Amino acid sequence: MVQRARLILMLDEGRTYAEVEQALGCSSPYITRWKRRFLESRIRGLDSRYVGGQPRVRTAALEAKILEKTRTQPKDGSTHWSTRKLGAELGVSHMMVARVWARAGLQPHRLERYMASDDPDFERKAADIIGLYPNPPRHAAIFCLDEKSHIQALDRLDPVLPAGQGDPRHPRQPLGPQERRGP
Numbered sequence: 409m410v411q412r413a414r415l416i417l418m419l420d421e422g423r424t425y426a427e428v429e430q431a432l433g434c435s436s437p438y439i440t441r442w443k444r445r446f447l448e449s450r451i452r453g454l455d456s457r458y459v460g461g462q463p464r465v466r467t468a469a470l471e472a473k474i475l476e477k478t479r480t481q482p483k484d485g486s487t488h489w490s491t492r493k494l495g496a497e498l499g500v501s502h503m504m505v506a507r508v509w510a511r512a513g514l515q516p517h518r519l520e521r522y523m524a525s526d527d528p529d530f531e532r533k534a535a536d537i538i539g540l541y542p543n544p545p546r547h548a549a550i551f552c553l554d555e556k557s558h559i560q561a562l563d564r565l566d567p568v569l570p571a572g573q574g575d576p577r578h579p580r581q582p583l584g585p586q587e588r589r590g591p
Contacts, residue, residue, distance in 0.1 A: 412442050412454045419443060466504060474498060474508045478516060488516040 411432055418428045425436050445453035477498060482489055491509070495502040509515065527533070539551055 409454060411445075415439060415442055416446050416454070417456065470500070470504075471508050471511070473501070474505055475512055475514075478509070478514060490517060 411434070415432060415434070417426055418431065419439070423431075425439055428434070428439055429436060442454065447453070477494060478489055481487075482493060482497075484493075486493075489497075489505075491502040491505040495505045498505075498580065544550055
């Protein structure tokens with residue numbers, strides 16, 4: 409506010425845009441905007457048009473609300489929430505959602521195991537298939553076929569652990585007797 413008032417006073421004294429820019433460290437478009445607003449509305453024109461809202465503080469209750477809503481399915485039929493979509497739904501910034509997810513270690517956009525089915529008997533059919541693994545019929549062979557043959561049916565849930573001593577992939581594997589160098 410002080411800088412805007414100084415700008416108007418300097419222009420009133422007859423100073424050039426270059427002098428105002430140099431003295432106040434501002435740009436020509438900045439000077440033009442505030443000069444125009446002053447001429448239109450006088451002193452009231454120097455007020456900011458957008459005062460802003462109260463900053464949202466990340467409280468435990470707000471975090472719980474974000475995390476609880478993250479567990480639900482979006483109403484638009486998509487498979488997961490994005491930070492922007494959830495932020496708009498809850499009336500908070502998308503960065504607030506991102507910070508809460510990061511703190512909780514959540515990455516819903518990276519889940520690859522969710523699939524919606526429109527089959528009304530899907531739950532019963534899935535239970536029958538899933539029940540075969542722990543309790544297979546006696547003397548039966550169970551085969552699993554996937555419609556998407558180019559995609560591996562079972563992804564690794566955990567990253568591959570680093571190779572241990574004696575493993576050929578280990579960088580400091582002890583040398584064999586024929587490879588030993590010595591005096």
